[in-house]
Every structure is written in structure tokens, then in C-alpha cells.
Amino acid sequence: MARVRSLIRTQARHAFATLTIVFLLLAGLPMLFACAPCLSHVRLLGVRLPWLILCGGVQPVWVVAAHRHVRLAERAERAFTEPARPE
Template sequence: MTEKPRREVVTSPRTQAARRPRYPVTREIDEQTRLGEVYIRSLVRTQFRLALFVCTVLGCLIGGLPLLFLLVPDLREVRLVGVPLPWVVLAGVIYPAYVAGAWLYVRQAERNERHFAEIVERQ
């Protein structure tokens, strides 16, 4: 016959051992702890990656156009409704494209900030 396990009286949960005392993240940031710095660096990195992505796309498009016109001279002669392609792109299409790109960027950058704020405020 097996021995019954001894009965124990639970008087309180083991809070002390299980959890370290936790600060809000804003306090980690204010006191410039390693953890606080990790949070800030991750925000800066996220935003920088986004900025770099936009700049790379912009650089490829804008930087690529003169090269394209140089390497494929026939492209310069293409006409859309009587207007040469370079004029259609540089004096027209490019401006709405800027605005669209900027709008997408603003949306994503605000989303990143909201995400960061949610993490920081979650206790």
C-alpha cells in the first residue's frame, strides 16, 4: 500500500521567488538601464530600416532613370500621346508617385510608433 502524500496548508502564493520586482519600461528608459536602452535602440533601428528602405527605392528609381536613358537610348524616343517618355515621367507621373510613397511611409512610421508605445505601456 502506497503512502499518501503529506497534506500541506497553503498560506500564500510564492510571489517573492517567482517574480522579480518589475519596473514599468518607461522607468527603465528614464534610468537608462541596459533594458531601457535595448527598447530605444530597437525603436531607432526599426524606424531607420524603414527610412533606409524608402531611400533605397527612391535611389534606385531616381538614380536608375538617367542610367536607363543612357543605356537604352531608344527609351528616350518612346512617345505617349505625342509626349516623349522622359517628359511624361519627369514632368508628370513622378509627383503623384512621391505623394503615394510619402503616404505609405507616414502610415508605416506611425504604426511603428504605436507598436512601440503599446509594448512600453504594457506592464
């Protein structure tokens, strides 16, 4: 039972770390544009920078964060089941 609690705590820690990273990156965007309003007027390919980041930059963050989280969760599960495997 203690090992199961340890696994749950480990996965919860990984989930919280992933949530924190995604939140800081995505919540940081409005703060960045509020602190540096000159960036809001920059145009790339005819599109203003905030819209370009929102349309093309947010999805890769989700994908990378999800991939990282799944990789860490699977690693924790492997470490949990490793000692239980018969030899």
C-alpha cells in the same frame, strides 16, 4: 532606454529602405534611357517619353513612398507604445 534605441533603429531601417527604393527608381530612369536610347524618341500625346515620365511619373513615386514610410513609422510607434498602455 533599450526600447527607445530599438524604436530608433526600426525607424532608421524603414527610412533607409524608403530612400533606397526612391533612389533606385529615380536614378534608374537616366540609366534606362542611356541603355535604351530608342525610348528617348518615343512620343505619347505629343510629348517625348522622358519628359512625360519626369513631369507626371516622379510625383506619384514621392507620394507613395512618403505614404508607405509614414505608415511604417506609425506602426513601429504603435508597437513601441503598446506594452506601456495600462489595462
